[in-house]
Each structure stands twice: as structure tokens, then as C-alpha cells.
Amino acid sequence: MTRTADALVIGGGPAGLMAAEQLLAAGARVALMDSQRSVGRKFLLAGIGGLNLTHSLGRPQFDTAYREQQDWVAGWLDALDNQALMQWADALGAETFVGTSGRVFPREKKAAPLLRAWLTRLRAAGLQIHTRHRLTHRTEQGWMFDTPEGIAAWDAPAVVLAMGGGSWPQLGSDGQWQSLFHADELEPLQATNCGMECEWSPVLQSKAGEPIKPVILKWTDQTGRTVERQGECVITPYGLEGSVLYPAVPDLRDGIWRTGKATVHLDLMPHWTTKKVAEVLASRGKHSLTETARKALKLSGGRLHLFNEFYRQSPLEPDALAHTIRNTPITFTGLRPMQEAISTAGGVRREALTDGLMRKQEPGIFCAGEMLDWEAPTGGFLLNACMASGVIAGRAAADYWLTLARQ
Ligand SMILES: Cc1cc2nc3c(=O)[nH]c(=O)nc-3n(C[C@H](O)[C@H](O)[C@H](O)COP(=O)(O)OP(=O)(O)OC[C@H]3O[C@@H](n4cnc5c(N)ncnc54)[C@H](O)[C@@H]3O)c2cc1C
Incomplete structure (x- = not known):
């Protein structure tokens, strides 16, 4: 009935x-x-x-x-x-x-x-x-x-x-x-509003759960415009997850479908000028880059782990290194499944x-x-x-x- x-x-x-x-x-x-x-x-x-x-x-x-x-x-x-x-x-x-x-x-x-x-x-x-x-x-x-x-x-x-x-x-x-x-x-x-996958080294994978904050995410939208958002995200075993990523997902998703990858840039020192970062790096004397990042640049958590991963042994001059720290490239290769x-x-x-x-x-x-x-x-x-x-x-x-x- x-x-x-x-x-x-x-x-x-x-x-x-x-x-x-x-x-x-x-x-x-x-x-x-x-x-x-x-x-x-x-x-x-x-x-x-x-x-x-x-x-x-x-x-x-x-x-x-x-x-x-x-x-x-x-x-x-x-x-x-x-x-x-x-x-x-x-x-x-x-x-x-x-x-x-x-x-x-x-x-x-x-x-x-x-x-x-x-x-x-x-x-x-x-x-x-x-x-x-x-x-x-x-x-x-x-x-x-x-x-x-x-x-x-x-x-x-x-x-x-x-x-x-x-x-x-x-x-x-x-x-x-x-x-x-x-x-x-x-x-x-x-x-959408999901985590993004990239190929981390075993060291970064072991840092899952470490927050990256504050950070500025920079990406290119579908009209070719560079967009910047400040916020936070977290290291996961597969890549990154967090609210700073979410507004970028629609633009990055299309790039990943088309070419299999999409690159964003992270500014690990959003409250500093590039000049100030370069000055600190130039005056590090006998201190290692890791020590300088931790003590003088005051990086901690996920930002310090990313620094160590990419720049611990960087041969770059202070000016170039400062610029790169503020534009750390991360290449995503996939989105997390819809279910998550x-x-x-x-x-x-x-x-x-x-x-x-x-x-x-x-x-x-x-x-x-x-x-x-x-x-x-x-x-x-x-x-x-x-x-x-x-x-x-x-x-x-x-x-x-x-x-x-x-x-
Ligand atoms: C972890 C998490 C946190 C979130 N936090 C926020 C937030 O803080 N702010 C915000 O704006 N949004 C948030 N969202 C998103 C928001 O919850 C959803 O967009 C919203 O609930 C969608 O509402 P809806 O009514 O369309 O669908 P739903 O809330 O998904 O409800 C759909 C309903 O349909 C029922 N249903 C499905 N299929 C059938 C079927 N075949 N027969 C009978 N019933 C069926 C389901 O049981 C469900 O109860 C969050 C989402 C998640 C996963």
C-alpha cells in the first residue's frame, strides 16, 4: 500500500x-x-x-x-x-x-x-x-x-x-x-574542500600532524591571476590538509585532471620582508641554516620541517634563499578521495x-x-x-x- x-x-x-x-x-x-x-x-x-x-x-x-x-x-x-x-x-x-x-x-x-x-x-x-x-x-x-x-x-x-x-x-x-x-x-x-596529495620524503611523512602556520598560499587561478591566501594547514602522510588550501582546490583540481599536477607556492615567512629574511641569513656566521631558521627566523612546527627538507643545505646566497623561502614550491599530484x-x-x-x-x-x-x-x-x-x-x-x-x- x-x-x-x-x-x-x-x-x-x-x-x-x-x-x-x-x-x-x-x-x-x-x-x-x-x-x-x-x-x-x-x-x-x-x-x-x-x-x-x-x-x-x-x-x-x-x-x-x-x-x-x-x-x-x-x-x-x-x-x-x-x-x-x-x-x-x-x-x-x-x-x-x-x-x-x-x-x-x-x-x-x-x-x-x-x-x-x-x-x-x-x-x-x-x-x-x-x-x-x-x-x-x-x-x-x-x-x-x-x-x-x-x-x-x-x-x-x-x-x-x-x-x-x-x-x-x-x-x-x-x-x-x-x-x-x-x-x-x-x-x-x-x-572539494579536501586534502591535496604530493610526494613527501619519508622524513616529511614522519612529521604528519605538524601544523604549518601562519603561511601564505599562492596559486594561479583559471584566469591566470595569482591569488594569495593567508591561513594554516597541516602536514599529512600524503601531503597537506587545511583551510588555507580549500579556496584553491577548484583551480588546482582542473590542473591536476589536465596535466597530472599543479604547483603552488608557500610563503613560510608571511610577516617578514624578504630583505629582513636575507639580512638574518647573511649574518648567520658559523651557525647552521637549521639553527638560524629555528632561532633567528623563529620557524617551528611544520614550517621548520619544510625549511629543513628544502633548504637545510642550500647553496643559495642570502638574497636568493630569502626569496625562495617566501616562494617554496609544492607540486600536488592528486586530491584526496571524495569520501574524505x-x-x-x-x-x-x-x-x-x-x-x-x-x-x-x-x-x-x-x-x-x-x-x-x-x-x-x-x-x-x-x-x-x-x-x-x-x-x-x-x-x-x-x-x-x-x-x-x-x-
Ligand atoms: C567534517 C565536516 C565539517 C563541516 N563543517 C561545516 C561548517 O562548519 N560550516 C559549513 O558551512 N559547512 C560545513 N560542512 C558542510 C555541511 O555540513 C554540508 O554542506 C551540509 O550538511 C549539506 O547539507 P545537505 O542538507 O545538502 O546534505 P546533508 O547534510 O549531507 O544531508 C543529506 C541527508 O540525506 C540523507 N540521504 C542521502 N541519501 C538518502 C537516501 N537514498 N534515502 C534517504 N535519505 C538519504 C542523508 O542521510 C542525510 O541525512 C562540514 C562538512 C563536514 C564533512
């Missing part, structure tokens, strides 16, 4: 919950299905890092984080920008603050209290949540879910799909939903959807969140866009249902 509701939301992450909230506000009977034993598991994982909900940048600068898709995402942000998202969180008792880097967090720096308050409000508004319901396929009977009690069929006039990207599949977002779409509606899912990434690029293409995020090939089916084809660096841009797209898809689905209900 097929069970019915006014609207189905499939996927209980932030995008799906936000879509459900819009449908409930329009008076719809909403059933939300999720494959996991509880909803919002990746949202809770984000809470381990303090739950960076959004970023305080003003618009239109905020929108540029979405690169080629910024015009598309801007339409969603018109419905839920950073200010509106902060007010939304405040109303749920999770008062927010702007951190030193401009990132916005709940004061408690936890996701669980916010998620709990949100679910309480959604349930009070009538949301039926069906966990351990994994969408497997569709038949003429409706949307088929694998559940502990066997296969369950559900159908509704409006259906919002919000099943996430392809990272951290153990939390539910395994990308299997791609089989529901035609190939021309999809861009391949790929890792913080988020994914690719997904349902803009051209396959209406402005209300409804599938053009099949009216009544809406999409939201990370399963859409956009990407952004970390910094709160991911959750803000996921939730804003949930508002758009949920409102459009509510309009669709209401129009059908009135006929």
Missing part, C-alpha cells in the same frame, strides 16, 4: 529540514524520510568544529565565494542571506557571534542544541519524520524506501530531494540518488532546474542543498547556501502543491 502526504522531503540534512519548514508554514502535511537512524548527522559533525553557520561578509562580496555559480546562488541568498540566517538561529535560542575571521558561529559553538530546538519546532508544526527510510528507487506505486520493516512506498504531489553530496557517505550522503536523474541533468560529483572531503562539487545542473529548483523534466520534483551543482570554500558558505536553497525549493514546492490542491 502506498502512503501519501501533501509533500515528501527526502533527506534530513539542513537543506531538507529548511525545505520542510517552508512547506509546513504553507499548511502542507509533510513526511520527511532519512536513511540514517537520526536526521542532521553531518550538521552535528559540523558542530565539532564549532558549527560555522555563515560568514559576515556583506553582499555582493559574499556571493563571490560561489565562483562560477554565484549568480545562481545569489537568488537563493536573496531568500536567506547571512543576516536572515543569524536571526533564524537566534530565534531558536542559538544566539550567534562573529569570530575574528568573520566566520559566524552559535555562542555555544555546538550544533546539537540548535538542531534539537529546530526539530522540536518542526515536529510541533506537524512534521512526520521517518528515519531508517532509505530511498532506493521509484515505481508506479511511488517512491520506494528500504526500512527495518521492509519496503515502504510513499507518494505526494510535491517531492523535495535533499540527499546531500558524496562526502562522508557513512553519514548518509552517498550520492546514490544520481541514478534518479538523466545523465544530461548531472555534473559529476567531485571532492568536507564537501563535493558537481550534482544537479542549473540548466536542469527552474528558478524554483524544480526539475524541468518532471514537474513536482524539487532539489536542494549540496546535491546541486555549486561549490564554495569553508567559512560558513556551505551551510548558508544549503539552507537558502532549501528555502527556495520548499517555497516553490509549497506553491506547486497549493496550485494542484486548488484545482
